Amino acid sequence: MWSLPPSDSVLHFLSLVALAAQGMTAALAAGRRSMDWLGVCFLGCITALGGGTLRDLFLGHYPLAWVQNPIYLAITGGAAFVTILIARLVHRLNLAFIVLDAIGLVVFTMAGCDVAWQMDASLPIVIVSGMITGCAGGVLRDVLCNDVPLLFRSELYASVSVVTGLFYATAFGLKLNSEVWTVLTFVLGVSFRLLAVRYKWEMPKFVFTGDER
Amino acid sequence: MWSLPPSDSVLHFLSLVALAAQGMTAALAAGRRSMDWLGVCFLGCITALGGGTLRDLFLGHYPLAWVQNPIYLAITGGAAFVTILIARLVHRLNLAFIVLDAIGLVVFTMAGCDVAWQMDASLPIVIVSGMITGCAGGVLRDVLCNDVPLLFRSELYASVSVVTGLFYATAFGLKLNSEVWTVLTFVLGVSFRLLAVRYKWEMPKFVFTGDER
Amino acid sequence: MWSLPPSDSVLHFLSLVALAAQGMTAALAAGRRSMDWLGVCFLGCITALGGGTLRDLFLGHYPLAWVQNPIYLAITGGAAFVTILIARLVHRLNLAFIVLDAIGLVVFTMAGCDVAWQMDASLPIVIVSGMITGCAGGVLRDVLCNDVPLLFRSELYASVSVVTGLFYATAFGLKLNSEVWTVLTFVLGVSFRLLAVRYKWEMPKFVFTGDER
Numbered sequence: 001m002w003s004l005p006p007s008d009s010v011l012h013f014l015s016l017v018a019l020a021a022q023g024m025t026a027a028l029a030a031g032r033r034s035m036d037w038l039g040v041c042f043l044g045c046i047t048a049l050g051g052g053t054l055r056d057l058f059l060g061h062y063p064l065a066w067v068q069n070p071i072y073l074a075i076t077g078g079a080a081f082v083t084i085l086i087a088r089l090v091h092r093l094n095l096a097f098i099v100l101d102a103i104g105l106v107v108f109t110m111a112g113c114d115v116a117w118q119m120d121a122s123l124p125i126v127i128v129s130g131m132i133t134g135c136a137g138g139v140l141r142d143v144l145c146n147d148v149p150l151l152f153r154s155e156l157y158a159s160v161s162v163v164t165g166l167f168y169a170t171a172f173g174l175k176l177n178s179e180v181w182t183v184l185t186f187v188l189g190v191s192f193r194l195l196a197v198r199y200k201w202e203m204p205k206f207v208f209t210g211d212e213r
Numbered sequence: 214m215w216s217l218p219p220s221d222s223v224l225h226f227l228s229l230v231a232l233a234a235q236g237m238t239a240a241l242a243a244g245r246r247s248m249d250w251l252g253v254c255f256l257g258c259i260t261a262l263g264g265g266t267l268r269d270l271f272l273g274h275y276p277l278a279w280v281q282n283p284i285y286l287a288i289t290g291g292a293a294f295v296t297i298l299i300a301r302l303v304h305r306l307n308l309a310f311i312v313l314d315a316i317g318l319v320v321f322t323m324a325g326c327d328v329a330w331q332m333d334a335s336l337p338i339v340i341v342s343g344m345i346t347g348c349a350g351g352v353l354r355d356v357l358c359n360d361v362p363l364l365f366r367s368e369l370y371a372s373v374s375v376v377t378g379l380f381y382a383t384a385f386g387l388k389l390n391s392e393v394w395t396v397l398t399f400v401l402g403v404s405f406r407l408l409a410v411r412y413k414w415e416m417p418k419f420v421f422t423g424d425e426r
Numbered sequence: 427m428w429s430l431p432p433s434d435s436v437l438h439f440l441s442l443v444a445l446a447a448q449g450m451t452a453a454l455a456a457g458r459r460s461m462d463w464l465g466v467c468f469l470g471c472i473t474a475l476g477g478g479t480l481r482d483l484f485l486g487h488y489p490l491a492w493v494q495n496p497i498y499l500a501i502t503g504g505a506a507f508v509t510i511l512i513a514r515l516v517h518r519l520n521l522a523f524i525v526l527d528a529i530g531l532v533v534f535t536m537a538g539c540d541v542a543w544q545m546d547a548s549l550p551i552v553i554v555s556g557m558i559t560g561c562a563g564g565v566l567r568d569v570l571c572n573d574v575p576l577l578f579r580s581e582l583y584a585s586v587s588v589v590t591g592l593f594y595a596t597a598f599g600l601k602l603n604s605e606v607w608t609v610l611t612f613v614l615g616v617s618f619r620l621l622a623v624r625y626k627w628e629m630p631k632f633v634f635t636g637d638e639r
Contacts, residue, residue: 058490125496
């Protein structure tokens with residue numbers, strides 16, 4: 001995401017848009033819990049930047065992206081704040097946000113893979129790094145909103161991240177032309193996510209009702 | 214806070230008092246959830262030291278304060294434990310604790326700014342660092358007590374931290390006499406917080422009732 | 427745990443078994459919240475590896491164990507997945523899992539002490555490091571399942587970790603024969619935990635019913 005090489009300017013632009021979009025949907029979640037304005041901005045920042053932050057902590061990848069570029073805080077916090085003013089509109093643009101969120105998921109995942117790859121991590125860690133970057137922010141949002149994380153319970157979200165990461169990382173292994181592969185991965189990941197939302201694909205649930213021990 | 218230069222002995226003393234005070238109020242929160250004695254001490258430590266710990270992780274500022282000075286663990290854990298014995302008294306001293314908590318908020322914020330400044334962080338990061346140091350411990354406490362963080366919903370708390378940090382950091386920028394400025398910031402921050410509590414100043418809330426998507 | 431010297435092959439083997447056991451009991455907790463299959467695997471990994479991860483972050487001990495040996499992710503995630511298929515069996519083997527969990531608690535605690543000791547941490551930090559390694563994973567599990575952490579409320583669990591750490595660290599201080607001492611600590615810790623479960627030893631609770639401020 002925020003660690004993409006400058007040449008990948010399209011992906012970089014998409015990741016900024018996705019940061020804002022994640023900040024805005026987090027703001028709606030904050031509004032459902034009647035948070036105050038500053039709380040809304042915090043939750044926006046934590047949701048949008050939390051995944052990349054956790055990844056950087058786990059990999060020891062300093063400085064953190066938002067420490068180096070505080071503008072990311074302004075983008076996400078600002079987007080969350082604007083949402084307070086235009087909440088109805090944001091809510092009505094449901095479809096647009098589903099698309100933006102899918103783009104964010106895929107772009108963040110690819111950026112997370114990039115970071116791990118550049119640190120010479122092994123293939124499984126490259127994929128896990130992508131997944132943490134793409135998904136962990138939403139988990140933090142749900143924990144702070146006092147919910148069982150949606151990630152663990154709903155449509156294919158983490159799965160999309162894993163598949164995207166697997167596909168993307170294969171290119172590293174095969175030393176393929178990265179430009180083409182990046183576009184392919186992007187299209188595959190976003191399509192997969194949107195199809196999953198459209199047709200309500202879900203992973204089977206594990207329901208266990210034994211007594212608490 | 215725990216990173217103040219030794220010469221600032223007054224601030225250092227105040228920060229130790231504030232550590233104990235935060236441990237004690239966290240203990241009351243633990244008691245409301247019927248935690249056991251060790252849980253009370255843990256919650257005290259996490260609340261009082263969590264903000265500084267997160268800041269240090271984000272900035273890559275090792276070793277952590279309590280790793281270097283385990284006495285901080287003893288102070289906060291000990292204060293939490295003592296609270297078990299004198300809970301009624303602590304509860305009745307409500308006012309004293311509001312003052313101590315305000316002092317803690319301001320002193321921790323200033324110390325957080327100091328740490329970031331010494332690491333040559335940019336101005337926004339200096340302020341964010343102060344805010345995390347001052348406020349994040351309470352967020353961790355609320356998450357562990359299974360609440361939506363109070364920080365995101367109640368009186369001006371994070372706002373006091375932001376204003377304190379802004380004011381304090383200005384001094385760095387202007388290269389003002391730091392002793393005078395420190396005292397000014399301290400008085401401003403504590404007064405702001407106490408006035409906010411007294412007159413129930415609140416930030417507007419964002420209430421959104423759209424359906425969950 | 428995963429940082430034991432290779433020579434301690436028995437402890438190493440026990441720690442792998444304990445990793446799997448923690449992943450499996452976490453899977454049951456996930457099933458009680460109807461998480462999907464991937465969520466079950468995530469929760470298993472976070473529970474089993476979270477304590478060591480937090481310890482490594484706090485001590486600045488890079489690379490993290492599971493980053494260096496992604497096989498740990500496979501063991502814990504795989505164990506959690508298998509649990510989906512044999513949940514009834516796992517539930518019925520309650521007693522076996524109590525023993526495995528006790529072994530895990532003690533082995534993880536000793537490994538956490540080892541890591542801190544090798545980093546020349548002070549004695550209190552060695553013990554805290556052991557405690558975080560042994561106990562923090564369960565706290566993360568409970569937070570993600572939206573519970574007040576069991577650790578703070580139930581039978582002696584953290585206490586066992588503290589006693590084990592104290593006993594184990596004494597050996598470092600006294601430069602005793604480490605092989606004998608390791609076995610002694612292991613037997614002491616596991617017995618203590620099992621006796622606590624058997625006779626429902628509990629730490630006194632702090633119940634406070636004052637009004638929220």
